[in-house]
Amino acid sequence: MKVTIQSKSGELSFECEVGENLLYAGLRNGLSLPYECATGTCGTCRARVMEGEPEIGWSEAPGLSYVKQEKREVLMCQATAQGDCTLRVPAKVADGGGRGVAPEYGTGTIARVEKLTHDVMVFAVDLDTPMRFDAGQFVVVETGAVPGGRAYSMINYEDGAAVLEFVVKQKPDGRFSDWLFGDDRTGETVRIFGPLGRATFHPEEGKNVLCIGGGSGIAGIMSILAKAAGEGYFSDRRGYVFFGVRTAEDTFFMDELSAHAAAAPDNLEVVVALSDEDVPPALERKYSALTFATGLVHTVAAERMAGRWDDLIAYVAGPPPMVDGALRMLIIEARLPGTDIRYDKFG
Amino acid sequence: MSWKRVCAAGEVAENTFRKFEVDGIAVIVANVGDGYRAFPPLCPHMAEPLVESGIYEDGVLTCTKHLWQWNLRTGDMVGLAERKLLMYEVKREGDDVLAYIERELAYEYHEEDELDDDDFFSGD
Structure with a gap:
């Protein structure tokens, strides 16, 4: 079956299986369709059905608040193809040429x-x-x-x-x-x-790296640290990692983060911020390669990064209020341009 | 409609913005230091309410949903933005900020027209 995409940059088409998710089909064919969460929440992959009858899928997807269903708009990440169809996408869509491999x-x-x-x-x-x-x-x-x-x-x-x-x-x-x-x-x-996802780390960019993660948002940051460690990136670039959790009991990956910090003691700082309690001295003693602080992770990052904002790319991940706080801090206090801030918005 | 009083100049501090209503039309007024700007309250990308998603700092408005940005002094798109911000003409008379509101400026998020004459698809 054939799916045609009308976009700001012209018309493209790709082959798709019957019953296949339209966003995934387009992405695996190399099209740069707009998306962020790919799971029905953010609304970024909205499109209007011009021809054909794709199935809507998850009828309670939060991202549907961004589309007008009465005008045959859909979230591509939830819709599946049932036959040839044509979709209009309010973005620029390219065929190939993006960074990384097609999913x-x-x-x-x-x-x-x-x-x-x-x-x-x-x-x-x-x-x-x-x-x-x-x-x-x-x-x-x-x-x-x-x-x-x-x-x-x-x-x-x-x-x-x-x-x-x-x-x-x-x-x-x-x-x-x-x-x-x-x-x-x-x-x-x-x-x-x-x-x-486009919140990716590329060593060839050669910039200092700031990572702000809350809770399970530390996941992608661990991958960035693994890649950086493998290339010895922090031998001549600086890295700043801020990991926020509520209490000492909520901390995890402390050994892994300690190992990263210990491997690049001059250039990599890892700060763990506890939002809901003072730092237990035992925690500080146990993980001496890490720095601990009390406060919201983006507030702690703002304080400790003051005067060190130059030449860096910021990665942000975590619960929506934390991401929002971090973005505001990075734009207002750090004055980072939007192009140097990377995150995938899931909310 | 014509020139309408939107607010008192003192109601919007320098380097901030606020939302007002003028005859039922919502308008955001930003104080860019040497003047004011007035524009519709929604992001041109996905209609995010800018009073919640927007950050205004140093002449640049950012919608935090996808980090689209605009230079409010010039109206130009910055960085990742793919669509211009619509603006009302603004002037100051004494202590009042006035905007020329002929009709409500709104973005076509859900374009109806053919591709050729469709503002949404005409690129930058």
């Missing part, structure tokens, strides 16, 4: 699930086919047990990874996290679509 479908097996805190888990998926991705990217993970896909950033980095590792925070009514936390899920099969 593809894959399958894998859950190899490991490990609880990191009372409500955070890490899980690893052994891929049937290795995947190339850029540090900072995410994939959509689906299991037959729970409808719909969930977006998770990789925490590991390898060029052609056979295993993908993710962090999951258990949320109230989080159906995937409930499923994952609910029983031993090792050996379960999952479907993967990716890599996705």
Whole structure:
């Protein structure tokens, strides 16, 4: 079947399977369709159906607040193709030429699930086919047990990874996290679509790196640190990592972050910000390569980064209020141009 | 409609913006230091309410949804923005800020027209 995209930069078309997600079909064919969350929340992939009858999919997707359904507008990440169709997309769309590899479908097996805190888990998926991705990217993970896909950033980095590792925070009514936390899920099969996301780290850009992550938002930052460590990036560039959680009990990846900080003591600073309590002295003693502070992570970052904003790219990930606070800080106090701030908005 | 009083000059401090209503039309007024600018209250990208998503600093308005930015002094797009901000003409008379509001300026988010004569698709 053929899908035609009318965009600000002209008309393009691609082949698509019957019942295939329209956004994913376009992306795997190399089109630079607009998207951010790829899972129905942000509204960025809205399009108008000009011809054909795609199926709407998830009727309660939060991102639908951005579309006018009575005018046949859809979220491409939720709509599936049922026959040839034509969509109009209010953006510039190119065929190829983007950074990184085009995403593809894959399958894998859950190899490991490990609880990191009372409500955070890490899980690893052994891929049937290795995947190339850029540090900072995410994939959509689906299991037959729970409808719909969930977006998770990789925490590991390898060029052609056979295993993908993710962090999951258990949320109230989080159906995937409930499923994952609910029983031993090792050996379960999952479907993967990716890599996705443009909040990526590219060493050849040669800039200092500022990472601000809240809670499970540290995931993509771990991948950036893994890639940077592999290239010795912090031998001559500076890195600043700010990781925000509520209390000492909510901290995780402390050993991994300590190892990164210890490997580049002159150039990489890792600061852990506790928003809801004073820093327990035992925590500071235990992780002497890290710096601890009390406060909201973006506030702590603003204080400690004062005067050091030059020549850097900022990566931001976390819960929407934290991301919003960090963006305001980066624009108002740091005066960073929008092109030097990278994040994928999931809210 | 014609020149309409939107607010008192003192109501919008330098380097800030505020939303007002003029005969039922919502207008944001920004104080750019040596003058004022008036524009519709929604981001031209995805209709995000700019009083919530917007940051105005140092002459540049940013919508934090996707970091689209505009130079309010000149009206030019900055960085990632792909669409211009519509603006009302503004003048100051004594302590009042006036905007020329002939009709409500609004973005066509859900374009109806053919591709050729469609502002949304005509590029920059």
